[in-house]
Amino acid sequence: MSPLSTVPNAATTAKSISTPAPLVWWRDRLLSLLPLGLLAALTLVLTRWSALAGTGLSALTLAMGLGMLAGNLLPRRWLAPLAPGAGLARQQLLRLGVALYGLRLTFGAVVALGAAGVVVPLLMLAGTLLAGLWLGTRLLGLGWREALVISAGSAVCGAAAAIAVASVVRTDDRQTAVAVATVVLFGTLGMFLYPSLHELAVQQWQWPVSARLFGIFTGATLHEVAQVIASGQMVGPAVADAAVVAKMVRVLALAPLLLLIALWPQGAKEAAAPGTASAGLGRPVLKCVPWFALGFIAIMALHSAGWVPAEWKPALIVFDDWLLACAMLAIGLHTRLSDLLHAGRRPLVLAGLLFVFLISAGALLCWAVA
Template sequence: MLTAPRMHSLCNTAVIKILPGFALALLVSAAAFAAEGLELRLTGERYVENLVLAIVIGTAVRTLIPLWEGLEKGIAFSAKRVMEAAIVLLGASISLQALEAAGGALIAGIMGLVAVAILASYAVGRVFGLNRNLAMLVACGNSICGNSAVAAVAPVIKAESDDVAAAIAFTAVLGVAVVLALPLALHTFSMTGSQYGVLSGLTVYAVPQVLAAAQPGGLIAMQTGTLVKLIRVLMLGPVLLTLAASRGRDGETTVRLSQVLPWFIVGFAAMMGLRSAGLIPEHLAVPLGDISNVMTVIAMAALGLTVDIRSVLHAGGRVILTASLSIILLVATSLGLIALLHIA
């Protein structure tokens, strides 16, 4: 039986083992924020987000510099536990009241589109030879919310670091491409602000990117796009639950509660419920979202520190082809949904 002093000593030892790797992840994430700030200062835009910069810098460090073995525990802690905590805090930035303003038909349409897009993207990935985990990461990244979805899905399906890095790298590149190319649809199809907002919310990865993509359509497009995007993000919870349950059936004889309902998903739902009930004040939502973003960047820096770029490059062509075709399918399906719902 462990005594209190013995437990205290073990905790201190664990913390000491984690600190070096965690400190390195902090250093890489700080470099990512600095690089994003420099990019914004020089160009006036965030073409490459801090999440992507963190994993790129981390991967470069891992590839170019032999890392001390004592860093591994802290890097692993940062990539897993810090990411899970970030997902919990993300729930505080989403309110269920937003669903009421959207209407049942649009909400059902978004749910259906996400499901169809994931299945179609996964099928495309498998056709092009991607392994199951990588195909699912790319599918969820394209269909829900880009890097955040990839990062959230990875621990549930127990994806390898190389697969996570590849999915994030290529979905990030395509995310920027979609933001730049999407305004062509506004003029090509003579879309209204509401129509273009729905299209932006359904196809662009991150909320800031939705605002950038929707801006040419005016204020209505920006407001509609943000709302649709938030509803799309809410689909992450059901998708994670479905993947956890499916993995249990495929690979194990029993399904533990922690697999079907990981603690960070419960925490995400709880925070969202507290926000919806007004127990998390509006003025705290933004700071909590900012903290979640910082923690996600730290986790992505740690993820990059586990990846040697030479082991990722072999999957590049297939991943970029899968992600590109998935985006095309997503845009086509979104246009079909807009027509089906007679959005004016």
């Protein structure tokens, strides 16, 4: 080795001295985030296009799909410069997006739907989580983290819940992508199936199913918010209105669910296990609480109190959609089809079983409260 090779380059040394490390960190990530941000913005535009708006395809779903296409079709050397921005999107932007999701909720809309509009969605949420954990770990042999992420996507609000729970339990990108893919698959199937179920129940079987009751059923059992809106509108405006409010009850439960998962004893046991980085677990309990879950509650409370200016809300919701689309795009970029195939059929089977559970148990609950 030449002696000169050990001498620091003068230009490099001067650059490192003149630019603080934190500024270099943010500069690299923001510059590499720019292409991802532009593509995420494009997904928002495309999903508002009339040809796609009626399909219920959400920007999160489209961003995830585009990211997976790019991650699997483009050479890795082309994607390597995007790595810092993708990391920023998967971490900071994701958490901020989950917190801002509280802008979509108000307490008044929940109260107006009545007790059934609250009880049925919450019972379905709890039942789906418990069923998913039992089926996933006991019957299918999945790890509890992967089973929980898949179950949360089915139980709460689709892809947004899956990636939020994944960020708390720290699943890898492959497990998160598999969970989101299963939620998208069965949620899309349900979006087209539910109007047929309504026609079968009301017109063929002559069951006395009101628009309010079928809306509660739709909002309490279908996966994505966009899918709930699209499916409800296929049946009628009254069904769509009730479905959206019932769905918002499930979305509202996302924050306490994240808090519960973060403070669950299983996490403390693993952190205190010998050989782990957090052995001893002497840190305060509050440090286990994800800040974005507290932000979700706070923003929802501000919105319910009317303290969010009406002229700000549309722009903030679009910004929130963009944040989540960036996160989904970044996760998709790090997802390889070989990894999905290696995951096997068990996650898909679990999501399918939960889909059947949601329809059957949700119909039974709605019949009981009718």
